[in-house]
Amino acid sequence: MTVRAPASVGQKLEEDDTPALVLDLDAFERNLHTLRDAVKGKPVRIRPHAKTSKCPEVAKRQIALGAVGVCCQKVSEAEAMVEGGIGDVLVSNEVVGAQKLARLAGLAKKARIGICVDSAEGLAQLKASGADVDVYVEIEVGMKRCGVPPGKPAVDLARAIIASNLRFSGLQAYHGRAQHLRTLEERHAVIAAAAEAVRTTKDLLKKSGIACPTVTGAGSGTFMFEVQSGAWDEIQPGSYAFMDADYARNEWAAPLPRFEHALFVLTTVMSRPSPTLAVVDAGLKASSVDSGLPGLWQRPGLAYTHASDEHGWVEGAEAPRLGEKLLLVPGHCDPTINLYDWYVCVRRGAVEALWPITARGAGY
């Protein structure tokens, strides 16, 4: 049920079928270098998040530039990564239920696998599965999602991990909502509070005689604040490689480096009912709108104004002509990438490669 690729290697970009998920390789590679350079010499490792890319080919290029492995959110994503040749995967999330844990245990025989726990019950299930994995305690650092409170509850859970003869490997401390706070000041303040929560927990672990090998977390919108705090050992950005319209609405300035849009949806004008309206063949099933409509790339005067399932409205004083192809900048890269089976990888206007998005739809 994999759909065929909408392009072939060697084709020009404008010859591709549409809608197509286009990766600009030059911009993508610059983004990878920008991240590496930003943390060069700092005592942190890069573990990019494959929940964004869903693609071992992307992960391999990140690892070639120094990343230690990847993160995933789901066991099935981790399976796709290991299947694709990635040897070190942290499931930066809780895994609950005997079925999933049995799969995780199987995976841990083939690769280094980590997971998070945030409850005694979750830990008991993990123990029962026999999985040989690195176990992280997730602490709640402000986004009010999963995780135990920092401090004593985290130390108690770490102690329970050790008492279960499992490998306590450190803390997962990620603040997802912080990534999209618009001003640098807001993001800095929120991560400063998260860093305080991490430090409190590390201090208490130390006082309790428990080694904390790794604190892992951070995303594309904040990672330099985590790095500068000194409280994290590993960062988990995913979107930085691609960028999207929502991240572009953030304030970007030092200490955060600026990433480029490398991810696009190529679309065709399929109807032009009036001089000011063009209807394109990319709607809700081609670009996720949970974080806003897609933007139009390098077409000033035009705006993507509405989406239905398979159609997009592009309006402007002079709407593009029938058959014209446009590049959209997705509102949110993660759920948009998850709609496609292939990255159409383009360099200077020609298709250089087709990378299969093997973890697309891997949600369980």
Next chain:
Amino acid sequence: MTVRAPASVGQKLEEDDTPALVLDLDAFERNLHTLRDAVKGKPVRIRPHAKTSKCPEVAKRQIALGAVGVCCQKVSEAEAMVEGGIGDVLVSNEVVGAQKLARLAGLAKKARIGICVDSAEGLAQLKASGADVDVYVEIEVGMKRCGVPPGKPAVDLARAIIASNLRFSGLQAYHGRAQHLRTLEERHAVIAAAAEAVRTTKDLLKKSGIACPTVTGAGSGTFMFEVQSGAWDEIQPGSYAFMDADYARNEWAAPLPRFEHALFVLTTVMSRPSPTLAVVDAGLKASSVDSGLPGLWQRPGLAYTHASDEHGWVEGAEAPRLGEKLLLVPGHCDPTINLYDWYVCVRRGAVEALWPITARGAGY
């Protein structure tokens, strides 16, 4: 890159892995019967929209109950339908570009295929492709998307189709935005105006000596108004088989029959950070939020309050326990179905079948 099914036949629903797209077969079959019964004896044919179902197994059951074939929005969807054994497919949409039209021409050698045009340029491209297809003129009946204006522009295009030695097969007249107007009165008024546009165009075609074999259109939220108007020959509902939370917010009363929720996302509580908050494993990649958050099925006192990529927040005075499984009612069925490779078909709590969603991701 098809992900494995999250369930196996014979399993109990609560044993399925999650997130899973669940189809309640009893409710689904009742919905199919309800539609058939609603139009029984009326001079209209049923041509359900496979842009919703994306699945030949669904289409076959609709055809077994009298549907004449299906609609699609994309050539690649039509390919999946023909590949799956469906012999009559109307692409209820414009098809632009030589590549797509070449594929359409190939498909028309294997099955009866229809498409829409709304411009002389689109018609010229179709003619050049040599595709042997039924050609419909799409008229714009109020949703301001594709289509030529009703009346003379439509007649001119029909004449051009005939002059091109192509087969003019009638009018596509669909008002998408009408489907979700909340009150029956609003929907009735909008479809009355659309019917007037259809009648004007049919009258002018007749006066011009052009036969109009079929007027096709209508969706799940309005189809009885189209039927009662007498102006349509064929209806194209898709969501009626499944229902979603957004359609449920419509006023449902005679003449429209009431459909049941047959489509769900099964999810597991993966963290329970407090007595009033449970975090489930279904977020933006498991249920499309473009038309609102999913609802919780038969769990009064609980609400799904927020979604991130892979997580959902479920809140209530007493949040469900870790590991508990819940059914969500998707906000919008079409883009949600498009996230999955399998329907897990359940009857009275047990998995009866797994239907592959072969047109999932078929967007081009």
